[in-house]
Amino acid sequence: MTAQIIDGKESAAQLRSSVAGHVAWLKEEHGITPGLAVVLVGGDPASEVYVRNKGRQTIEAGMSSLEHKLPTETSQADLLALIEQLNSDPDIHGVLVQLPLPSHLNADLVINAIDPAKDVDGFHISNVGLLGTGQNAMVPCTPLGCLMLLRSHLGDLSGLEAVVVGRSNIVGKPMAQLLLNDSCTVTIAHSRTRDLASFCRRADILVAAVGRPEMIPGDWIKPGATVIDVSINRIARDGKQQLVGDVDFGSAAEVAGAITPVPGGVGPMTIACLLANTVTACCRAHRLSEPEGLTL
Numbered sequence: 001m002t003a004q005i006i007d008g009k010e011s012a013a014q015l016r017s018s019v020a021g022h023v024a025w026l027k028e029e030h031g032i033t034p035g036l037a038v039v040l041v042g043g044d045p046a047s048e049v050y051v052r053n054k055g056r057q058t059i060e061a062g063m064s065s066l067e068h069k070l071p072t073e074t075s076q077a078d079l080l081a082l083i084e085q086l087n088s089d090p091d092i093h094g095v096l097v098q099l100p101l102p103s104h105l106n107a108d109l110v111i112n113a114i115d116p117a118k119d120v121d122g123f124h125i126s127n128v129g130l131l132g133t134g135q136n137a138m139v140p141c142t143p144l145g146c147l148m149l150l151r152s153h154l155g156d157l158s159g160l161e162a163v164v165v166g167r168s169n170i171v172g173k174p175m176a177q178l179l180l181n182d183s184c185t186v187t188i189a190h191s192r193t194r195d196l197a198s199f200c201r202r203a204d205i206l207v208a209a210v211g212r213p214e215m216i217p218g219d220w221i222k223p224g225a226t227v228i229d230v231s232i233n234r235i236a237r238d239g240k241q242q243l244v245g246d247v248d249f250g251s252a253a254e255v256a257g258a259i260t261p262v263p264g265g266v267g268p269m270t271i272a273c274l275l276a277n278t279v280t281a282c283c284r285a286h287r288l289s290e291p292e293g294l295t296l
């Protein structure tokens with residue numbers, strides 16, 4: 001069997017186009033421009049690339065983008081003061097603090113200082129609680145993008161066996177909650193799981209998010225399964241830099257029913273979902289009806 005490729009680039013382009021349509025409507029009908037503020041502390045090169053891409057795509061969707069680049073030695077008090085200022089700015093509907101933060105800063109305190117209504121990452125403890133109890137939350141962007149790909153590929157997920165490999169707060173745990181809310185039978189496995197292969201082999205839906213290059217070979221995959229590979233790992237092969245996922249794509253594509261490639265799978269969905277969450281937050285802030293197709 002050769003797996004169908006799940007084209008995240010194409011799905012992300014459709015979502016961005018839908019976001020841009022809602023932004024145009026907000027501007028024309030209500031005179032509102034959704035605004036996203038992104039805070040970057042320090043000069044981590046990967047984070048700088050993400051933040052630049054977020055800013056560019058925010059503007060391309062017609063929204064306003066505010067970037068705060070702070071030096072590595074920024075104090076917790078100064079960072080909290082900036083968040084307070086963004087929380088009370090009526091032109092800002094989404095606030096995102098890029099992670100990881102330098103080690104002298106307490107990421108939990110910083111994230112929980114963001115107004116939950118503006119928490120477009122869905123990392124604030126009250127959004128985590130809402131998602132965990134099946135209530136209307138801001139949903140973290142990467143798992144939201146994965147769920148959108150799964151729903152559009154499989155339709156109803158009810159009763160399917162889902163295995164999430166990875167237990168991070170950013171991907172693994174919220175992904176498991178979303179799959180549970182869609183009535184899957186969910187297992188969370190991780191780097192310490194004993195006999196990981198046997199868990200993976202049960203999965204109708206396998207979500208890999210551990211950050212270990214090509215650790216899941218094709219013979220761990222149930223024939224016909226849908227495989228969502230979240231990680232983007234940079235490796236050197238044949239003297240060249242290459243991006244690979246947690247799944248060994250070549251052998252997995254021989255067994256799976258469908259699979260996301262790396263790059264071009266989940267990655268493009270993450271920023272598209274961030275834009276969608278910002279429009280959702282803007283509509284909620286102005287008590288306008290929730291836009292169709294941008295959230296769950």
Ligand code: GUN
Pocket residue numbers: 096097098099100121141142170
């Ligand atoms: N760092 C890696 N992924 C993310 C994300 O989705 N949001 C934020 N804020 N930081 C990240």
